[in-house]
Amino acid sequence: MTATLRLAWLFARRGAADRSTVVLPIVAFSVVTALLLIVAGGAQAFFSWTDETAFLYQALAVVALALLVVPLVALGGSAARLSARRRDDRLATLRLLGATPGLVTALTVIESTVLALAGAVVGTVVFVAVAPAVGLIPFRGEPLGAAVQLPPAALAVGVVGIGALAAVSAFVGLRRVVLSPLGVRTKQEAPRLHWARLLIGVAVVAVAFAALSALQLAGGVVVILTILALGFGGTIAVLNLVGPWLLRVVAARQSRRARTARRLIAARTVLESPKAAWRQVSGVAMTSFMAVFAGVGVALLGAMGQDEESAQLLADIRTGIVITVVASFLMVACSAGVNQAAAVLDRRDLYVSLDRLGMPREELEAARTRAIMSPLRVTTVTAALTAAVVVFPLAGASLIVAPLSLAVIAGCLLAGVLLVRLALLATRPVLNRVLADPAPSL
16 A cells, blocks of 8 residues: 555656646636535525425525536536546556556546545635625525534535545546556547437436426425426436537537538547547536526516515525526636646647647647537537426426527527637647647656
8 A cells, every 4th residue: 555655646746747737626626616515505504494485495496406516516527537548548558567457546546536635625715715705695685694604524524525526536437447558558449429328318308307297296395306306407417428429429420521621620539539528518518508597587587576575586586596607607617627728638649749740720729629619519509408398397488488588598608608718718828838848747
């Protein structure tokens, strides 16, 4: 065990030359932890109420939790796989030199877990700092106050949970390195995505649609809250399953029909790793999903009366929508920036080779942009349509296609796309550094 720890420390010191591979996961886990704890604190405040209106607020809180927690956990798993190709290369080389599968597993789990715990601690500090401000948010005519503060035990559980998520993600990602180190080292293993992903996705959406359609027949508060959580959370989770397969199908079609270098390179970039391409746009997929619910909520506010009895409820729904939208966009900004910077590092060899072959920098940037924006268009439309199907039993077509609803949906989608575009611009310095110093530090 001592030798394993020494070897892990040696690799950490050698990898410190490229600080991005260390900073990016820490930043991602910090944002994930802070947002998860804020969401948990708000939910704790809502579920501490026991009066006659508490159930309505708790149902809305469950919907918000489902819209935010699942994508945040997905972002955490994505953060655990940052720079995966470079790590796989290094570990596959160790396997070829005679390292045991146990040693390779230990090194990877230690590295990912330490970075995740560092990010989780930073995120916890951020939560403690902003919790008083979160407590000032008013619901039911008064601030939430100290109810959003989580006990130390809950904070510790959150940190440990983030570390466990990173460890599991790292362990699962090791399978191909342990089984076929030569294929990984020579980059001969193409990703395989089965069409069964689509069948599972359609089945989950159908079940969610049926469950929400029968929601009024459900008996008991716990049953209703469970159906809401599983219906929304399960549908969002299945997007992560179907998304990579859908991007692979679209990219394969684009690759066959490409007429320019930038189109061909962009399509082949997606085909090289559809899962990596999905991670770069998955944040906007979740925002697109959330946008439909925000739009329906705004349309509902416009349709409801403004008498004295309902004024407080309308104000609280509006506050909840704003909080959910802001949290969603924070997640998108983190996901887009971190994953796109990591993609540049992961595809270092490709970009350096194209640059050395004489490809103009503008053409290289155009190909990189298309490799992001093309999957982004597919993702936003698919996620929004899926959300419309799921919310239909609760809202009906009139609220989904209402002018206010469509305006909010369009605004959220546009904001998500602009965030990804800005992240692309922000990662240009990373690409410039890669091309200026192409030798990776392993």
